[in-house]
Amino acid sequence: MAGMRIVVCLPGSAAGRVDAAVADAMAPFEREKGLGGEFDIWDHYRMCGGAEGSGFAVLAGSESDPRLLHDRPRYDGTSEPSLPGMCAGGPRGLLDFSATCAESVVLAGRAWDLWAELSGRHPAPESLESFVERSKAEMGVPPFLQFRMDGCPDPWTPAYERYRAQPLVRTYLSALDELKSAARSHRYGTHFLDCADPLRTVGGHSREDFIRYHSRIDGMGFENVLTLEGWWYEYGEEGLHSACGGRAACPHTPDITPGPLSAGQRYLEGVPDDALLVYLRLHV
Known part of the structure; x- marks a missing residue:
C-alpha cells in the first residue's frame, strides 16, 4: 500500500455538492467496494493541496472567491488554511496554469x-x-x-x-x-x-x-487525472473507464492517451472554465 495524488474533474453542475460528487466519481475505483478487478485502487482519500502548496495556484485577483475549494479536515479533525494564493481546487477558470x-x-x-x-x-x-x-x-x-x-x-x-x-x-x-x-x-x-x-x-x-x-519540466505537471467522462488515468498507464468492465472490454476512445509527461496537465488546461478540478491525496 502506498500514497498517490490525483485531480478529479467534475462538471460545473456539481458546484454546491462537491464532496458528494467526488465520492460518486471515485466510487467505481474503491478497493473491494467498486467495480472490482482492475478497479480496486484506493481505500481512503482526502481533498488537500492548499495548505501544503501542492494543489492549485489561484488566478490573481480571485483569491477570495467563495467557489474555491480548500483542504478538508484530517482523520483527527484538524485542518490548516490554504497557503496564500493556493487552494485544493475550484472552477478551472479561477485556477492559474500559466507556470511554464x-x-x-x-x-x-x-x-x-x-x-x-x-x-x-x-x-x-x-x-x-x-x-x-x-x-x-x-x-x-x-x-x-x-x-x-x-x-x-x-x-x-x-x-x-x-x-x-x-x-x-x-x-x-x-x-x-x-x-x-x-x-x-x-x-x-x-x-x-x-x-x-x-x-x-x-x-x-x-x-x-x-x-x-x-527548472520545471512543464509547469506543475498534474499527471494523474480522473476525467469528466470517468477515465482514471495514471501517468504511463492506459486509461481505465468507469463506464466499462475493464480495459479489454472498453470500446471507447480514452480522454487521455499515454504519452508525454504533460498529457495530464494539457487535459486539465483544456476543460471548460466552469468545470471543477479537485486535488486528492489517496491511500492505494
Whole structure:
C-alpha cells in the first residue's frame, strides 16, 4: 500500500455538492467496494493541496472567491488554511496554469544571478554548519546529534538565526522573497527556489546546475487525472473507464492517451472554465 495524488474533474453542475460528487466519481475505483478487478485502487482519500502548496495556484485577483475549494479536515479533525494564493481546487477558470518550463528557467537564472551580484557587495558569510557547531558547544549538545530530541536543547534555531543575520544571507533572502512574490512563483509549488541555506544551495552550484535543478519540466505537471467522462488515468498507464468492465472490454476512445509527461496537465488546461478540478491525496 502506498500514497498517490490525483485531480478529479467534475462538471460545473456539481458546484454546491462537491464532496458528494467526488465520492460518486471515485466510487467505481474503491478497493473491494467498486467495480472490482482492475478497479480496486484506493481505500481512503482526502481533498488537500492548499495548505501544503501542492494543489492549485489561484488566478490573481480571485483569491477570495467563495467557489474555491480548500483542504478538508484530517482523520483527527484538524485542518490548516490554504497557503496564500493556493487552494485544493475550484472552477478551472479561477485556477492559474500559466507556470511554464521556460519561465522557471528564467526565474532560476535570476535567483542565481542575484546571489552572484550581492556576493560582490558583502563579506563572504560563514557556513550554517559552523554556526550549528558553535551552538551545540554552547548548549552542551553532542556534536554527533543531527536532529532535535525531547529533553535536549535546540541548537539549530539560534544557529540559523545567526546564519541569516549575516549581511549577504539576509540581503539575499529578502531580495529572493521579493523576486518570488513578484513572479507568483508559488505556481510551481512551495519548494520552487527554496534556498533557505543560500551559501550551500545557490553559491555551492554553477549557474547551469542550479537552473537544471530548479527548472520545471512543464509547469506543475498534474499527471494523474480522473476525467469528466470517468477515465482514471495514471501517468504511463492506459486509461481505465468507469463506464466499462475493464480495459479489454472498453470500446471507447480514452480522454487521455499515454504519452508525454504533460498529457495530464494539457487535459486539465483544456476543460471548460466552469468545470471543477479537485486535488486528492489517496491511500492505494
